Amino acid sequence: MMGEEGRTPRLPVRMCVRCHVTTETPVVVAVVHQNSGPGFVVYACRACAVHYPPQPEVLTVRPSAGRAGGEE
Numbered sequence: 001m002m003g004e005e006g007r008t009p010r011l012p013v014r015m016c017v018r019c020h021v022t023t024e025t026p027v028v029v030a031v032v033h034q035n036s037g038p039g040f041v042v043y044a045c046r047a048c049a050v051h052y053p054p055q056p057e058v059l060t061v062r063p064s065a066g067r068a069g070g071e072e
């Protein structure tokens, strides 16, 4: 028996950037882009997220980054 809850979905726990409390309901408040390498995402808890402006399109993929299966 390796574990009893092996199939339990693990919630993405993140630390709030504002109050530094780990939250199970992280809200993306900012995405930092770096020149070298991938950027990182800044999370906040729900209570603190209201203090940040909304991020309209965080997960937008650039169309010119490469077309995989470019079907019309």
Ligand SMILES: [Zn+2]
Binding pocket: 016, 017, 018, 019, 020, 021, 044, 045, 046, 047, 048, 049
């Ligand atoms: Zn917070």
